[in-house]
Amino acid sequence: xxxxxxxxxxxxSGRLSDATLDILKxxxxxxxxxxxxxxxxxxxxxxxxxFVRDDDIPGLVMEGVVxxxxxxxxxxxxxxxxxxxxxxxxxxxxxxxxxYGHCRLSIATTEEQNYTSIQDLSGCRIATSYPYSLGRYxxxxxxxxxxxxxxxxxxxxxxxxxxxAICDLVSTGVTLEANGxxxxxxxLRSAATLVRRPTIENEALKQLVDRLIVRINGVMQAKESxxxxxxxxxxxxxxxxxxxxxxEKPTILPLAGSDDQVAIHAVxxxxxxxxxxxxxxxxxxxxxxVLPIEKMME
Ligand code: PRP
Ligand code: ZN
Numbered sequence: 001x002x003x004x005x006x007x008x009x010x011x012x013s014g015r016l017s018d019a020t021l022d023i024l025k026x027x028x029x030x031x032x033x034x035x036x037x038x039x040x041x042x043x044x045x046x047x048x049x050x051f052v053r054d055d056d057i058p059g060l061v062m063e064g065v066v067x068x069x070x071x072x073x074x075x076x077x078x079x080x081x082x083x084x085x086x087x088x089x090x091x092x093x094x095x096x097x098x099x100y101g102h103c104r105l106s107i108a109t110t111e112e113q114n115y116t117s118i119q120d121l122s123g124c125r126i127a128t129s130y131p132y133s134l135g136r137y138x139x140x141x142x143x144x145x146x147x148x149x150x151x152x153x154x155x156x157x158x159x160x161x162x163x164x165a166i167c168d169l170v171s172t173g174v175t176l177e178a179n180g181x182x183x184x185x186x187x188l189r190s191a192a193t194l195v196r197r198p199t200i201e202n203e204a205l206k207q208l209v210d211r212l213i214v215r216i217n218g219v220m221q222a223k224e225s226x227x228x229x230x231x232x233x234x235x236x237x238x239x240x241x242x243x244x245x246x247x248e249k250p251t252i253l254p255l256a257g258s259d260d261q262v263a264i265h266a267v268x269x270x271x272x273x274x275x276x277x278x279x280x281x282x283x284x285x286x287x288x289x290v291l292p293i294e295k296m297m298e
Pocket of ligand 2: 014054055
């Protein structure tokens with residue numbers, strides 16, 4: 001009998017691709033990256049990676065064609081609304097909110113328009129690639145406007161005379177600015193997320209998913225955390241530990257040849273800023289080292 005392999009969908013190319021592959025590699029998956037192939041077999045684990053368009057990921061997950069998907073909340077919401085409208089299965093389980101791919105779905109108008117509130121857009125044309133998310137928002141706001149569905153180049157629609165406003169993704173804001181548009185309303189805040197199909201029956205695959213979740217959380221936690229080592233006067237140990245963000249159980253070690261000094265080793269769950277280092281020094285700390293952490297497991 002051939003072993004069941006876990007199927008994971010990731011974006012082929014776009015805002016989430018690199019960060020997603022980076023996480024998977026940090027989780028120990030050996031991926032021979034050839035993005036032109038639709039599917040890649042992970043060498044050291046029973047996992048297949050499918051490289052697809054981000055818009056296709058929600059459907060693949062909801063239909064159970066793949067087990068897991070790395071995708072933006074924005075696309076998950078849009079496809080869910082669309083599928084629900086057509087009576088299609090729209091269930092999925094959100095496993096982890098990831099710490100990359102931050103963006104927002106916003107309504108923007110030209111700088112010449114004197115936008116004051118969403119009511120101003122009554123009777124207007126709004127171009128978007130997110131007709132269902134926008135439609136729901138307008139309905140909630142009690143605004144009736146014409147939604148112009150475009151699959152790309154939404155930001156040029158106002159200048160091209162195709163629409164009075166747009167509803168599009170914004171991350172840095174560069175695209176809006178380059179097109180003379182102003183962000184007026186945020187209708188959704190989004191980031192990358194790991195989603196699972198509604199049910200996985202196979203016990204081995206379930207366990208593999210659980211292991212992956214632990215590893216992904218470990219990778220995310222490690223990115224934030226730092227390992228701190230320093231020498232400190234014995235009588236300042238408490239004050240120093242109080243300065244280290246999120247360092248609950250530090251290790252205190254004797255220092256060879258010194259009665260009044262100890263070494264403190266601690267894991268800080270937050271970034272250690274220069275200001276913190278300076279305060280440590282003021283309390284008598286010396287030989288202060290802040291090291292990155294590669295992996296973590298509780
Ligand atoms: C979005 C959006 C803009 C751009 C905004 O496209 O359509 O073009 O990002 O980003 P900025 O604020 O940093 O300039 P995206 O890259 O998501 O492409 P897609 O919609 O085709 O997936
Ligand atoms: Zn896309």
